[in-house]
Amino acid sequence: MITADGWLDWADREPGPPDKVYSTVNSAIGYVPHSAxxxxxxxxxxxxxxxxxxxGRYTRAAAASVHGWxxxxxxxIQHYPFTASCWASGxxxxxxxxxxxxxxxxxxxxxxxxxxxxxxxxxRIIRELAAWKGWPDIRRPRDAADLTAQLYEHxxxxxxxxxxxxCPSGRIPxxxxxxxxxxxxxxxxxxxxxxxxxxxxxVHLETGVDVVMDVDDYAKGVLPYEMGTGWPLEALKAQAVAxxxxxxxxxxxxxxxxxxxxxxxxxxDTDGAVExxxxxxxxxxxxxxxxxxxxxxxxxTRSPSExxxxxxxxxxYLQGVVCPCGHTSYYGHGIGxxxxxxxxxAEHGQTFDEILRYYYQGTELLGLDQVPPALPxxxxxxxxxxxxxxxSLASIAAKFGLEWPVLFAANQGLIAEPGIVxxxxxxxxxxxxxxxxxxxxxxxxxxxxxxxxxxxxxxSVAAIMAANNLGNETLVRVGQRLxxx
Numbered sequence: 001m002i003t004a005d006g007w008l009d010w011a012d013r014e015p016g017p018p019d020k021v022y023s024t025v026n027s028a029i030g031y032v033p034h035s036a037x038x039x040x041x042x043x044x045x046x047x048x049x050x051x052x053x054x055x056g057r058y059t060r061a062a063a064a065s066v067h068g069w070x071x072x073x074x075x076x077i078q079h080y081p082f083t084a085s086c087w088a089s090g091x092x093x094x095x096x097x098x099x100x101x102x103x104x105x106x107x108x109x110x111x112x113x114x115x116x117x118x119x120x121x122x123x124r125i126i127r128e129l130a131a132w133k134g135w136p137d138i139r140r141p142r143d144a145a146d147l148t149a150q151l152y153e154h155x156x157x158x159x160x161x162x163x164x165x166x167c168p169s170g171r172i173p174x175x176x177x178x179x180x181x182x183x184x185x186x187x188x189x190x191x192x193x194x195x196x197x198x199x200x201x202x203v204h205l206e207t208g209v210d211v212v213m214d215v216d217d218y219a220k221g222v223l224p225y226e227m228g229t230g231w232p233l234e235a236l237k238a239q240a241v242a243x244x245x246x247x248x249x250x251x252x253x254x255x256x257x258x259x260x261x262x263x264x265x266x267x268x269d270t271d272g273a274v275e276x277x278x279x280x281x282x283x284x285x286x287x288x289x290x291x292x293x294x295x296x297x298x299x300x301t302r303s304p305s306e307x308x309x310x311x312x313x314x315x316x317y318l319q320g321v322v323c324p325c326g327h328t329s330y331y332g333h334g335i336g337x338x339x340x341x342x343x344x345x346a347e348h349g350q351t352f353d354e355i356l357r358y359y360y361q362g363t364e365l366l367g368l369d370q371v372p373p374a375l376p377x378x379x380x381x382x383x384x385x386x387x388x389x390x391x392s393l394a395s396i397a398a399k400f401g402l403e404w405p406v407l408f409a410a411n412q413g414l415i416a417e418p419g420i421v422x423x424x425x426x427x428x429x430x431x432x433x434x435x436x437x438x439x440x441x442x443x444x445x446x447x448x449x450x451x452x453x454x455x456x457x458x459x460s461v462a463a464i465m466a467a468n469n470l471g472n473e474t475l476v477r478v479g480q481r482l483x484x485x
Contacts, residue, residue: 001128001131002082002128002132005081005083006081006084007082008068008076008078008125010076010388010389010423011076011388012075012076012078012391013077013078013079014044014078015079016079017048017050017065020063020065020087021080021084021085022085022086022092022095024096025083025084025085025096026082026083026086026095026096027133028083028099028132028133029097029098030094030098030099030149030151031098031099031100031101031125031126031150031151032098032099032100032153033070033100033101033122033172034066034088034089034100034101034102034167035103035105035106035110035154035167035171035172036069036105036107037106037107037167038105038106038107039105039107040071040104043069043102046061047066049061049062063087064087064088065079065080065086065087065088066080066088066100066101067080067081067084067086067099067100068080069101069102069104070103070118070121071104071118071390072104073249073250073251073252074115074118074120074121074251074252074389074390075389075391076101076121076125076389082129082132086100088100089154089157090157090158090165091161091163094157098152098157100154101122103118103122103171104118105171106171110171112171113171113173114172114173115250115251115252116202116204116210117250119176119180120180120210122177123181126150126151126177126181127181130150135150138150138181139151139178141156141159144156144159145159147159147160151174153172179208180210199215199420200212200214200215201213201218201247201248201250201251202251202252202253203253203254203255203262204252204254204255206255210252215248216244216274216275216278218243218244219240219243219244219274221262221264221266222261222262223236223239223240223243223270223273224263224270225260225261225262225263225265226239226243226260226261226293227239227339228270230269231269231346232346233269233272233273233276233346234345234350234351234355235342235343235345235346235352236269236270236273237276237277238337238352239337239342240273240274240277241277241280241281241282241352241356242282242291242336242356244277245282245283245288245289245290246292247259247260248288248420249288249289249290250290251390277352280366280367280368281365281366281367281420282360282363282365282366283363283364283365283366283394284315284316284317284360284362285394285404286364286366286397286404286408287392287393287394287395288366288392289317289360289363291336291337291359291360292304292318293332293337293338293339294331294333294334294335294336294338294339295332295338295340296328296329296331296332296338296339296340297323297325297330297332297334297338297340297341298327298328298330298334299323299326299327300320300322300323301320301321301334301335301336301337301341301359302320302334303319303320303335304318306320307333307334309333317361317362318336321358321361323341324341325340325341325343325344326340336359337355337356337359337360338359342359345358353365353368385400385427385429386425386426386427387422387423387425387426387427388423389423391421391423392421393408393415393420393421396427396429400429400443401481402430406430407429407430410427410429410430411428414427441481441482443480443482444480444481453482457484459485463485464484464485466485467482467483468482468483
């Protein structure tokens with residue numbers, strides 16, 4: 001839900017510069033989903049840029065702000081409360097009357113569709129805005145002169161004098177969004193705490209219906225199509241772990257080749273393989289990853305950039321390796337696990353974990369690998385953190401400058417499967433020993449900015465930056481240690 005001061009209580013917060021908004025309070029009578037035409041690092045380089053022209057005003061690139069960001073996996077990061085009027089949609093009226101969010105992607109290709117998770121996040125925001133402000137309706141404009149709708153695209157804001165723009169280049173699937181809204185402006189229920197809950201995935205079926213199901217049940221519907229009955233058991237188990245990890249990392253998936261093929265077929269051997277790897281997921285540095293795979297790599301797998309994908313898709317665990325599948329044919333992109341290669345390895349006695357570690361080098365298997373024992377005791381200064389939608393154990397640990405096993409060990413009574421956390425859980429966050437007894441050290445908390453800390457401490461932003469060797473970096477992260485000047 002939306003708090004009285006205009007923040008989504010389930011979203012992450014990364015407040016933007018306070019001087020990149022109008023002084024006018026936003027009436028929030030509508031919503032504009034933007035295309036980021038890129039990724040979070042590129043967007044924040046503009047949002048937090050201090051670049052100014054000779055006249056002292058922000059440059060065109062730096063003069064940008066929106067209320068928040070929606071990642072591929074549906075994670076929402078809010079930069080400004082809904083009472084703020086951001087520099088988002090090209091002219092004063094839409095900027096002071098409409099709420100704007102950037103949607104990750106749209107760089108290559110520019111018309112890249114939103115993921116199901118992004119669609120779900122947009123729908124939730126729209127529903128909660130409608131309930132918060134009492135919108136009389138939720139609809140798209142009827143024509144170019146319609147000024148009373150609630151849902152616009154950036155390029156449609158020229159009706160209020162905004163400059164022409166191609167944003168978001170046809171990326172917004174209005175039929176799907178309106179279909180999910182179904183004419184109801186009721187707010188989506190907040191996720192309830194569910195300790196030891198089984199992980200689930202949202203699946204967009206070919207019928208157009210979205211269903212939420214247990215991730216192991218989902219994997220049972222994937223294996224018959226992505227590998228098939230009769231394959232060696234260890235290859236099937238490797239495929240099951242890859243399919244589950246892909247779904248968890250994505251958050252929401254299609255039931256076709258845009259994600260993984262899912263259907264009604266079931267076989268005893270494929271079901272049995274899923275059961276044998278229940279609770280096991282592929283991870284890199286503690287965070288469950290999206291392990292791409294293909295049918296046959298012709299003797300060597302490839303990295304995403306080697307396969308012709310955008311280099312931003314490259315990952316340390318997605319590097320090319322020599323494959324035992326043989327130089328006979330080529331099916332698919334050749335990234336990650338080669339299914340024929342996995343078959344050959346299994347036939348030669350290698351286990352599912354050996355197969356996965358070979359194709360995704362440097363990864364670990366959550367639920368199988370040894371994790372450190374629980375810490376003996378938490379210091380009195382230990383923090384607590386409430387898990388938000390889109391969080392992972394690794395992302396939470398990173399916020400506080402910790403390694404994920406330390407966070408897992410401190411919460412073993414709550415976390416049943418390493419890497420799986422549920423919104424609403426309250427985690428214990430150990431404080432680093434280096435902080436104990438150092439009054440001049442401060443741990444950055446959610447909602448902190450350099451500007452806010454400067455006001456709190458009676459210091460200048462420049463003094464804080466100099467005391468902490470921040471260079472030109474004005475963005476701080478939760479858990480970062482700062483020395484007070």
